[in-house]
Amino acid sequence: MREGCPMARTDDNIGAVRLTIKTDKRVGYQLIRTSLGIGMSQMHKILHEYLAVRKLCTRKRSRSRIPLHQDNASYVPLDTTNNLETLGIVILTYLPYSPDLAPYIFPEIKEKHLGKWLTDAEEAGAAYESPSKRSLSGGGDTRYGTEIRVRDHNRERDCGQSGAKARRFVIKQFSDNAQRNLENERGDICPDFGVGLRADAAACALKTMEVFFLERRPFSFELISAVRTAWRGTREIFRFVHLT
Known part of the structure; x- marks a missing residue:
């Protein structure tokens, strides 16, 4: 045995990487690297040389048969709303004179959950609700010029x-x-x-x-x-x- 850093391409690490991929086929490099504590080059060799894993890209599908509703058209007419209900499309109401909250809330949510791994939809929903409610109640920062102090009830x-x-x-x-x-x-x-x-x-x-x-x-x-x-x-x- 030579002195120095131990090899990361051991049978245990290879088996752990194989098990992680079988558990979740959408797993990324960063999660595998963090969970096993190995370098990027060693992980790349394990994936592509030992396990022969390939990255598959989804094929572009034709969307000509998907009904698209124009964004600049009104959703108020009765024929439009009935057609959308028939297709099972949920209409999200947007209050008049309401500020656009997306540029303000989304960066804060991204910062709060950077590097975290969510296992199910319920955990993801709970993680989203916490910073968004704090931003809507006026607890956010002022990097966008002013605090958005809006409460749901009024x-x-x-x-x-x-x-x-x-x-x-x-x-x-x-x-x-x-x-x-x-x-x-x-x-x-x-x-x-x-x-x-x-x-x-x-x-x-x-x-x-x-x-x-x-x-x-x-x-x-x-x-x-x-x-x-x-x-x-x-x-x-x-x-x-x-x-x-």
Whole structure:
């Protein structure tokens, strides 16, 4: 026997790797390496030289026969909802004026469970619920500009009030310029607010949207529609709306 580090390619390690693969065919390199405490090169030789394991890639399947529903279409009409229920598709409701929680919650969940191995669906669900509830209740960090303080029992009420407050704030900002446009018989009529809007009123709208974006206030579809109607033919407003 030579002195130095012992060999990792022993019969026990080879048998342990074979048993791990038989137990879970989706097991990865990192889990095998952590459980057995062997190096990456030795594990690679055990898998491919001793066990002759190959990595199989799934074949691309044709999805032409799978019914796809357009994401930009409305899910409210009765025919659409009945068709989705017939196909067994569950519709997840999204509250109006509700912030997008996915960019905020998912990185925190990923950090909390980095390197952990979950054995079943119940354990995975419990692991997901803990950081997501803490984030929704305001216990998360502020790396995304502001804390999202939303609770399940009053979320719909708060979002509705903030949306109404946003519309009142926009109408107040538009009132002076819109009234002047009506008196001069210039500008377009915006159906969302029922007031005349022209380029100067749209500039005020753009400033209002900038304030909303910096203060993380919720946007309303009426606001975006009013700005588009007021400043028709320019690309700056569409670029700003896309960035927000």
